[in-house]
Amino acid sequence: MYYYGIDIGGTTIKCGLIKSGGQIITKDEITTRKEDNGKYILEDITKYIRKNNKNLGIKDEEIEAIGLGVPGSVLDNGVVNKCINLGWGVFNVVEEFENLLHIKTRVGNDANMAALGEYWLGSAKEFSSMVFITVGTGVGGGIIIDGKPVNGFNGAACEIGHLPIVTEDMGECNCGKKDCLEIVASATGIVRVAKKMLAEKGNNSTLKRIENLTAKDVFDEAKKGDLLSIMIVDYVTDYLGRGLAIAAGMIDPEVFVIGGGVSKAGDYFIDKIRESYKKYVFHPSKYTNIMQAKLLNDAGMYGCAYLAGCR
Ligand SMILES: [Zn+2]
CATH class of the missing domain: 3.30.420.40 (ATPase, nucleotide binding domain)
Incomplete structure (x- = not known):
């Protein structure tokens, strides 16, 4: 068939x-x-x-x-x-x-x-419940329980990018709110954070030499040891880990899978999210698997x- x-x-x-x-x-x-x-x-x-x-x-x-x-x-x-x-x-x-x-x-x-x-043929193949987070232009997500996507009453389940958790003034989300996770954790959000931190304390950062800064640049420089880039990644992944901890508090899935363009930063990115997640999550869910997506596009x-x- x-x-x-x-x-x-x-x-x-x-x-x-x-x-x-x-x-x-x-x-x-x-x-x-x-x-x-x-x-x-x-x-x-x-x-x-x-x-x-x-x-x-x-x-x-x-x-x-x-x-x-x-x-x-x-x-x-x-x-x-x-x-x-x-x-x-x-x-x-x-x-x-x-x-x-x-x-x-x-x-x-x-x-x-x-x-x-990802649930059928990718990273979550062996699991029965999952929360998927895509970190790309925006931050989105999907919940799968026993093979079924959860739409929610308004079709807005797992809109993790719009969780109201950002406490600093970082500008406005596309949705009009000012506290959405997406404002700092999407690819564009990461660049926004980078520009702000560069202006405030970036004199010695290697990021300063890069024109048309992208989220990938921030991860590349952080991996090479640039302190400001590491601070940016830590700031962003702290919020992502917090977002996952909130999702765990409501759904407690067997696995989290992180996809989207930014997930190509690989283990470095996933490890940092895991670290932050452990800090914020309620203890029974502390060792939930957090994996990188496999199937990408x-x-x-x-x-x-x-x-x-x-x-
Ligand atoms: Zn929003």
Whole structure:
């Protein structure tokens, strides 16, 4: 049996045709056309699937189901509650997509789908409950319990990036609040912290010589021993560890998996989060596994296929 896992992002849509068992048959990226409030996006996916099936000689009936991942809140009935990055308002994606292609469809939040991918075939493969944190442009997350993503009543479960925990004045979050974890712990947040600390006490830092500073630069310099960079990493991971400790206090998962672009900083990053987590968490959860994600960019695609029923 075949499934499509379609991970819809703000710039590209990752499309995977996946066979039962998890084997990828084809993997492509198409551009996300956001004009006219993103009204061409579902049509473009439909066209892609028709063309891909034709190229491979696969009939529509051989596609068991399709899973879509979208960057926004999703309710259990398939209604998306505004995907700002796509220009979408509130509507039932499942209904609309099934009307176009007439194949059973499921929809989930993109971070939840990445979590599900890691749960199925990645770092959390051996575990039954997990909390996934993605540290990239923003900070997102997904909760999986017994193979099911937890959406929450408002579709906002595990929005760990918007936990109100930052006490210093570090500017405003995209959501309008001023205390969100994401303000300091996303890739852009890390650069924000770096610039602030550089201005205050960065005279001897090697970061000073770098133009167009990125989060990766901060980690690279910290690994080389630059004291200010280490301070920045410590500050950021202290907050991330605190965020995980809060999640543990509510969910107490078997494993935390850290993904997203910043997670490429590897063990250095994960070890620091672990250190901070231990400091803040309630003692029974102290030794919960914290692991780096494995599937990276493909996690969402796999998760979407899993949501559609692929096993
Ligand atoms: Zn926020």
